[in-house]
Amino acid sequence: MKPARFEYFRPTTPAEAVEILARYDGNARLLAGGQSLVPLLNFRVVTPAALIDLNHCPGLDEIRRDGETLLFGPMVRQAAAETSELVRACCPLITATMPFLGSRTVRNRGTIGGTLAHADRVAELPAIAVALGATMIAESPNGRREIPAEDFYVGDLTTDLAADEMLREIRFPITSAGHRFAFVEANNRHHDLALAGVAVNLDCAAERCDRAVLVVMGVGPTPLRLTAAEQRLEGQAITPSAIKDAAAASVDGIAFESDLHASADYRRHALPGLVARALEQAMHRSAETVR
């Protein structure tokens, strides 16, 4: 339970951090809150030659609004996002999901960028990023590029980030009035790992649902859109029968995986219930009522 040796760097700018990252060519890790990375180091699942500690780069922990976008620096602590009035006003689904991310002690240290870039299959925030249509900004010594959240997640603990790139900023479109949203999950114990979770984001400004985004996490390596369920909801009034219909359709085309905590069958059975619960919650919680 002791990490292998590593070199320790404490850059004071993101440019310096990615320069070191590039120099180590895939053999260095960025250290944010450490709540996911340090267990892997302690178990020696990962043994990087260097750790690049981002905790001393000023400005990476800012949350700000720019027009119709809410921008997070990667080092925003999860506890800070949870209690931020700006986040509550702009992206209330993020606020509502934060209590699921682990205990308060974990959220005190854990960061928004850390959990998004670590890409654990049981992490909640990647699903929220996909549900809200976030954009990831990657930075390397060669410059910046934008990656839609949906393309960012490639596999287990694997994102589209190259070895010399860091997640530099996360941009969430501001949730407009008329949006309805929820996040629910199934687990064995409160705050235990999710066996499956569902995020919904419905644009219901009109009487009918114009656009539905439903995302499941925890059933496979990456967050997945529930496209069959989305199609059942779009253009419909969200009535109890529409919810039932979408819930039943949600399992279509989804590849469920088994692990120590739950079988693929269990997850296939749990998903419609989660989808129904999320949609019912969403219809009771709109952006107006949160504001």
Next chain:
Amino acid sequence: MSTAKHRIALTVNGRKIVREIEPRLLLSDFLRSELRLTGTHVGCGHGVCGACTVSINGSTARSCLTFAIQMDGAVIETVESLAPRGPLSVIQQAFHEHHALQCGFCTPGFLMTARELLARDPDPSEETIRTALSGNICRCTGYVHIVRAIRAAARKLAEGASHVD
């Protein structure tokens, strides 16, 4: 190279400390082995059990998921800070009176977590307490007595007993 030691200066339980350490040294091991503050317990060593919970710059953190080298300039409080010399703190006394521990291994983490909870919410409901404790594992008590102790400590503090510690 990577075995080179780095100098850190920090404050632990009000004491200024300067040490030379290896980067891979965890804060939990630093506290226990270097400073002999053995009140911080290491249960799982990977952030699941909460026994090693300490306070870093005023917020609780898992000391087994933090490197000592990151604590340069930090202010750290461990369970030893709760009753430095003499009577137990209000929360410790409540744990004692309500049988909130049996073997006691997890207790330092519970005390640090409970202290942060009561500082934030002086009158927590049972549900709030249980949610706040969900990152701390106890294999003896079944949690009932721990929840009871924290409720009792909250009442005691509301009656004007000294600060949350």
